[in-house]
Amino acid sequence: MSAPLLNFSRDEYAQRVAKTRAAMAAAGVDVIIVSDPSNMAWLTGYDGWSFYVHQCVVVGPDGDPIWFGRGQDANGARRTAYLGESDIIGYADHYVQSTERHPMDYLSAKLEERGWGAKRIGVEMDNYWFSAAAYASLQKHLPNAKFSDVTALVNWQRAVKSSQELDYMRKAARLVERMHQTIFDKCEVGYRKCDLVADIYEAGLRFDDGLGFGGDYPAIVPLLPSGADASAPHLTWDDKPMKSGEGTFFEIAGVYKRYHCPLSRTVFLGKPTQTFIDAEKAVLEGMDAGLEAAKAGNLCEDIANAFFAVLNKYGITKDNRTGYPIGLSYPPDWGERTMSLRPGDKTVLKENMTFHFMTGLWMDDWGFEITESIVIGANGPECLANVPRRLHVKD
């Protein structure tokens, strides 16, 4: 089988593993079981829609990481990860969705074989892909191991992006620009939501001869609720026509090699209500204030406080966070789940951290989103995409 085409140099992967091992040492663990597919990909290159069955990457005290997953997916590891044959472990298919045995039973045996059965083992306790049953299996089959919680340990290592990662995110930004242009071109009264989503996928995926690349799937499907449905941030779409007199926000992401550039804009069909005009004014002024604070040395909460102060001036209360880090992601979330842009988060911003500055408002019977994805710089942020930052009105 030919060597996989990796998205990063072997050297970059080696640096990632080394950073992770340093964090493991600081956390007092010898071995970590990494269930988050984004972390698995970041450490090894592994890429596949196989996270619906139990799988993980194990980073031990030395050597390359180990891929563990369903036997039939081991070929996927061979074709996408840099790992050697001895570091790819597939489990037999009778472990899949069985009530009698659990894939983690088998992993325990494999860890014992490597002499790691009595080690200090970190697990991602609050990850989607590490179920309560997976933990129960490990506890039962590795009675001498000392388990501790390393949720987000690897995610934190991903916070500052390399130049290759930023290159992928800038490519994703080109795609999200194209997607929003399409939305603005196509969106009109009577046009159906499902048709607009087809257009959005077209713009997000199709190869562009000028750009020289095409797109990948987003970790979240397009969100485009209208009118009162926009009071709920996570409704998807139906096959009904768009109506006059309603605002619709479009929360979407361009994606290149699993790197995301999320960006939201709001379109109003017809004459915008005063509510939307006021929201636009407050959000844009607040974003300027927040972007001003988005520089290395400041804190996560500085961005949020600057933004919220302007909203408060306009009498708008937003009680949810106003952003999160972004980068390499798999469903169900394009956030990295480490820092949050919210009051109280004292994380120091560093150059080349990347965030979705998520300034969305979800009120009682309307919603409004104008957002930016940003790279933290020494003196201020780079906005990854260039999409006119305003309420888009089609009358």
Added chain:
Amino acid sequence: MSAPLLNFSRDEYAQRVAKTRAAMAAAGVDVIIVSDPSNMAWLTGYDGWSFYVHQCVVVGPDGDPIWFGRGQDANGARRTAYLGESDIIGYADHYVQSTERHPMDYLSAKLEERGWGAKRIGVEMDNYWFSAAAYASLQKHLPNAKFSDVTALVNWQRAVKSSQELDYMRKAARLVERMHQTIFDKCEVGYRKCDLVADIYEAGLRFDDGLGFGGDYPAIVPLLPSGADASAPHLTWDDKPMKSGEGTFFEIAGVYKRYHCPLSRTVFLGKPTQTFIDAEKAVLEGMDAGLEAAKAGNLCEDIANAFFAVLNKYGITKDNRTGYPIGLSYPPDWGERTMSLRPGDKTVLKENMTFHFMTGLWMDDWGFEITESIVIGANGPECLANVPRRLHVKD
């Protein structure tokens, strides 16, 4: 706020809750915490891409189910579920991705308030959306509760489909037919994978005036690996052109109101190799044998054994299961995770159970998929979609 447009009658939802309570009684639990978004939707109508934060539906000893989720998503529950205001509980945003507090801490308090703190509580131990940390929080904050595992308890209630559910699945079948027609029309040497995926989304989503509806998002993105990549069942796509002399399988689903009709076909560009011609012969003959066995009263394993017997006759060994139940689904899986079509599964087939008869072969350096989605009938199955069942060759 106006009443939500439900996809099923209130009566159908009431029957679902009643069936679930009967299963709870049989399992010896008073309360269940349902984390699976498919189960949540099936019980309450709730629909939204909010499963990336902790949420659940609680079914207690009496009354309507309770929706529990992030505060900002409560509006989504109000707009999609039939629940009254007192049965929608939102948690504050500082519980989101916090290292200090867990949303399940808050749920525990709410269950105590209802007097359920010392009840026998069932949890979905092996569900993606019920993390090890969620369980640890419940155990800590409800020390008097008796927890037990009800993984798949609700999923099992979903196995036999209602006529309304079958109607949605037949609509999904129309969409998957259109998707495969598009693939066959567009697929050719030099055509890029990402472009073909854009075409697939177009065919799966756009409103069809003849049909009178448009599509929804699939729980799994299109899988379309070529050549040796097809040895791995779960690779997605890149932006490279398709090559001559390679087989590509297309594993996709049409989706209508979250109900899925998966269907796979394989396209060979150029003159098919003997391997593909042999695989086609064996799989088609095996499928005929399996479909023959797909009738009420037979067992799940009967379908698998019939299929595998033919494969063995042709010297092909498939060591993974050959199908699973389908219906209402959210990412990451369109399977229902209850029965499996594999030797040893003695579940009795009933009328209006629905399966993806997943006859895919993933060999050392090639892969081949021709599959059908079926409804179990008294005397045999209904194949939901009508897509020519053969290896598609474009020379």
